[in-house]
Amino acid sequence: MRAWSWAAVRCALPAMGFVVACGDGSATADAEDDAGVEAEADAAPDAPPDVAPDAEAEADAEAEAVEDAGREDAEAEAADWGLPCPDPLAEFDPADPGVHSFFLVAEVFMMGTAVDTAAGGFLPAAREDFNRDDPPSEIPIDTCRMAGSGPATRECTTAADCAPEQQCNPETDASGNPIPDSGVCETPRETVDVGPFTCTGFATDQTFQYNPAQSGAYTSTADGTLPAGTLELGATYDCAGDGDPATGLGRFRGTIFLPAELELTSPPSAIGPGGFPLVDVNPSVDLVLAWSGGDGASELSVNLTGGTGTVECRLTDDGAHTIPADLVTAAGLGNIPFFNMMELRRERWGLACGEGLTDAEWTSTVTTILNVRKVGE
Numbered sequence: 001m002r003a004w005s006w007a008a009v010r011c012a013l014p015a016m017g018f019v020v021a022c023g024d025g026s027a028t029a030d031a032e033d034d035a036g037v038e039a040e041a042d043a044a045p046d047a048p049p050d051v052a053p054d055a056e057a058e059a060d061a062e063a064e065a066v067e068d069a070g071r072e073d074a075e076a077e078a079a080d081w082g083l084p085c086p087d088p089l090a091e092f093d094p095a096d097p098g099v100h101s102f103f104l105v106a107e108v109f110m111m112g113t114a115v116d117t118a119a120g121g122f123l124p125a126a127r128e129d130f131n132r133d134d135p136p137s138e139i140p141i142d143t144c145r146m147a148g149s150g151p152a153t154r155e156c157t158t159a160a161d162c163a164p165e166q167q168c169n170p171e172t173d174a175s176g177n178p179i180p181d182s183g184v185c186e187t188p189r190e191t192v193d194v195g196p197f198t199c200t201g202f203a204t205d206q207t208f209q210y211n212p213a214q215s216g217a218y219t220s221t222a223d224g225t226l227p228a229g230t231l232e233l234g235a236t237y238d239c240a241g242d243g244d245p246a247t248g249l250g251r252f253r254g255t256i257f258l259p260a261e262l263e264l265t266s267p268p269s270a271i272g273p274g275g276f277p278l279v280d281v282n283p284s285v286d287l288v289l290a291w292s293g294g295d296g297a298s299e300l301s302v303n304l305t306g307g308t309g310t311v312e313c314r315l316t317d318d319g320a321h322t323i324p325a326d327l328v329t330a331a332g333l334g335n336i337p338f339f340n341m342m343e344l345r346r347e348r349w350g351l352a353c354g355e356g357l358t359d360a361e362w363t364s365t366v367t368t369i370l371n372v373r374k375v376g377e
Contacts, residue, residue, distance in 0.1 A: 081353055083251065083252065083353040083354055083355065084353060084355065084357070085351070085352075085353035085357075086352075086353070090130065090358065092127045094127075094165075097124055097125040097358065098124075098125045098358025099122055099123070099125055099192065099248050099354075099357050099359075100122070100123045100124070100126065100129050100357075100358070100359045100360070101122050101249075101252070101254070101354070101357055101359075101360045101362070102120050102361045102362070103118075103119070103120030103121075103218070103256065103362045103363075104117070104119060104120060104363050104364065105117075105231070105237055105258050106118070106365040107231060107258070107366050107367070108367045108368075109261070109366075109368045109369065110367075110370075111276045111277075112271075112275070112276055114231075116230065116231035117225075117226060118199075118202075118208075118220065118226060119208075119214070119218060119219050119224050120217070120218045120362075121216060121217050121218050122191060122192045122194050123189050123190070123191055123192060125358045125359050126166075126186075126187035126189055127163050127185075128166070128184075128185060129358075130359065140314070141299070141315070141316060142315055142316055142321065144311050144312065144313035144314075144323050144327055146309050146311060146327065147303075147309060147310040148309075154181065155168075155183055155185055156168035156184065157183055161185070162185035163185065165187050166185040166186055167186055167187075167188060168183045168185060168186075169183070170183060190216065191210070191215065191217070192216075192247045192248075192249070193210035193244070193247070194210075194243045194244045194249045195241060195242060195243060195244045196209045197239050197241025198240060199220075199237050200239075201232070201236055201238060202230050202231060202232065202237065203229050203230050203232060204230065206220040208220050211224070231258070232258070233258055233259070233260050234258070234260045235257075235258055236255060236256070237255065237256045237257075237258065237364075238254075239253065239254045239255070239352075240252070240253045243354060245355075249356045249357060252352060252354025252357055253352065253353055253354065254350060254351065254352030254353070254362050256348070256350030256364045257348055257364060258366065259293060259346060259348055259364070259366055260292075260293040260366075261292070261293060261368075262291060262292070262293055262300075262367070262368045263292045263293065264279065264289070264290070264291050264344060265290045265291060266290035267279045267280055267287075269370060272337055272371060272373065274338065276371055277370050277371070278337050278370055278371040278372060278373050279342060279372055280373050280375045281304075281328065281333060281342075281374060281375065282376030283328045283331070283333055283374060284376055285328075285376070286322050286323065286328075287304070287325070287328050288320075288322050289302065289320065289321050289322065289323065291319055291320075292319070293346075294316075294319045294346070295317055296316065296318045296319075297316070297317070298316075298347070298348060299314060299315065299316065299317060299346070299347065300344060301315070301344070301346075301347075302344050302345075303343040304328065304331050305331065305340065305341045305342075306331035306333040306340050307332040307339065307340075308332025309331050309332060310331065311323060311327045311328065311330070311331050333374040334374065335374060337371040337373040337374075338371055340371060340373070341369060341370070341372060342369070342370045342371075342372050343367060343368070343369045343370075344369075345366070345367040345368075347365045348363065349362070349363055350362035350363060
């Protein structure tokens with residue numbers, strides 16, 4: 001399944017056309033207090049659920065562990081809420097599709113500022129939500145490549161390649177721009193107002209409501225921003241709502257753990273001439289990366305962007321990796337640090353259960369973006 005994600009600079013839900021403004025937060029100030037939080041805290045702090053998978057499901061989960069690292073933590077340890085949870089092995093039922101829910105809690109640390117967001121939504125579940133046979137990532141775990149260097153994948157060319165209710169649309173990049181020579185089968189659908197829900201774990205409880213001004217996204221403020229100090233790192237966010245049976249969704253609950261600050265320790269960061277954090281990178285030698293807060297099991301994505309390309313890495317979040325010098329050189333780092341960027345992003349999967357909820361993608365992300373100063377040449 002495709003996870004909902006935020007663009008690093010412009011917070012958005014591009015796959016559904018949602019654009020939610022981002023607000024400055026002060027979670028980074030609390031990062032030292034939260035840095036010792038263990039990965040086991042990904043789960044809600046309640047008793048284990050009565051939704052343990054059978055032996056076959058466990059085998060499937062092990063086979064997919066690398067692809068869905070972090071998701072299984074929440075699924076295996078979630079609280080027993082007395083609610084039905086989406087079946088990860090279920091197939092799409094056109095006669096009774098149920099409801100799909102997505103929710104994201106995220107922090108982006110860039111230009112010395114923490115930008116915090118939280119938003120979600122509800123839609124009629126669609127066939128693509130149940131695509132359990134998505135191909136594995138084009139990037140093997142713990143490897144890097146130049147963006148665009150891998151084989152292109154295309155699900156469809158025209159609507160005739162899709163199910164009757166689907167259209168063939170181009171995939172989009174993080175800014176919502178169509179990707180050439182791409183095609184994915186998608187079902188036209190609109191968000192559903194199931195009534196408000198409230199989440200704890202924030203500095204003050206947040207109530208999320210259907211927001212017509214944000215294309216039906218659920219936000220806790222008029223424009224989706226989070227006031228400074230609302231979001232806390234190393235915290236578990238528990239949400240609950242009564243739903244609206246008339247929309248197909250009754251009582252529901254969800255939980256997300258937002259991990260600790262993602263701090264790059266090698267190369268060490270410094271404050272550049274513009275007053276923004278940056279790191280020094282020598283394109284002629286291997287780039288040795290080290291970072292804090294990893295759990296050793298989930299995934300971390302790293303992108304290094306210069307004037308001629310982007311190096312994209314899919315790594316285990318174990319705190320260290322080395323990018324070969326030939327890839328660093330291929331990025332074409334320029335002489336102006338402002339135009340060179342390094343992005344590190346970790347994602348964790350949460351869990352949502354509810355009456356009529358057949359698919360859910362509740363996630364959290366912590367992203368650090370730094371300017372890069374070319375040295376050694």
